[in-house]
Amino acid sequence: MGEAAYGWWSPVNISTYGGEIDHLIAVIHWIMLLLFVGWGIFFFYCLIRFRQRAGQKAAYQPIHAKPSKYVEIAVIVAEAVLLLSFSMPAWARFKNEFPAEKDALVVHVVAEQFAWNVHYPGKDGKFGRKAPQFISSSNLLGLDPDDPAGKDDINAINQLHFPVNKPVIVHLTTKDVIHSFKIPVLRLTQDTIPGTEIKIWFEANKTGQFDLACAQLCGLGHYRMRGAVSVDTPEAFAKWMAERESEVSGTGNEY
Ligand SMILES: [Cu+2]
CATH class of the missing domain: 2.60.40.420 (Cupredoxins -  blue copper proteins)
Incomplete structure (x- = not known):
């Protein structure tokens, strides 16, 4: 039943507020893609940069580097923006603004x-x-x-x-x-x-x-x-x- 509604991507949207939810899902996926590609590049950089070589010894002290701190702050800010400016307003409207x-x-x-x-x-x-x-x-x-x-x-x-x-x-x-x-x-x-x-x-x-x-x-x-x-x-x-x-x-x- 309703097979035409289901393709390879999200099912067809027939809801008046569905567009808002789809937009949120799309934004989240783009951010996840950005994180995946970003961390993937970093991972391969580390694999090559810190590979085993003659005369190199492992260091066990944590690194206090600024860039990683900035990246983490950026991720927190992006997630806060998603939660506070997209998810919570959409949810509040859905729960509080009922039709008569x-x-x-x-x-x-x-x-x-x-x-x-x-x-x-x-x-x-x-x-x-x-x-x-x-x-x-x-x-x-x-x-x-x-x-x-x-x-x-x-x-x-x-x-x-x-x-x-x-x-x-x-x-x-x-x-x-x-x-x-x-x-x-x-x-x-x-x-x-x-x-x-x-x-x-x-x-x-x-x-x-x-x-x-x-x-x-x-x-x-x-x-x-x-x-x-x-x-x-x-x-x-x-x-x-x-x-x-x-x-x-x-x-x-x-x-
Ligand atoms: Cu059930």
Whole structure:
């Protein structure tokens, strides 16, 4: 699925903030290349300059040379610039500047060994209350049977559909162990932590079929913890949602 999205380089970027992350990755790689070439040249210089020769003895005192100190200071400064002026502002914007819930699609994702439960609120737009004691094989989300808001809720297992050009807010939780919610084309990776709800957001600017993967080794079935991401046109999303809604009411809702 979505094979066209993956070539020899990074997967295609469909995230509104993905460009910023790609830029950071590129800058880091150029700096790593510079360090690799620089230290490589120095290494070969030392191999030749200090090779074994007749009449030469090894010296065991440390060398106090200025250039090596300057190089190390330059590396520290470069890393500080990366951290303080690229990584931290990008991270702060992602964590603090959430789109308004009224302008966004809000989805709850509950990870478990070994699947992604994608919880949509259904027709009423309200999420039913969830609690661990209600979890069973016919109620994977743990919806409270006494909460009317949960009657029409939808659990799209391993299927994450959302419309293009609209912010999506995901409330991430896990039933069991640490998993990691990763959508490479959105440049998004977030661990799910037991006992904690973590909010993330994204906005896609291209439609298509992509992958959701678990990026944290979470047990023997980790490899099959794969979801289908479908970025739809608003019409296609509404149609898909209407089909899911009719399935829930059609089965009389087993929750
Ligand atoms: Cu997992």
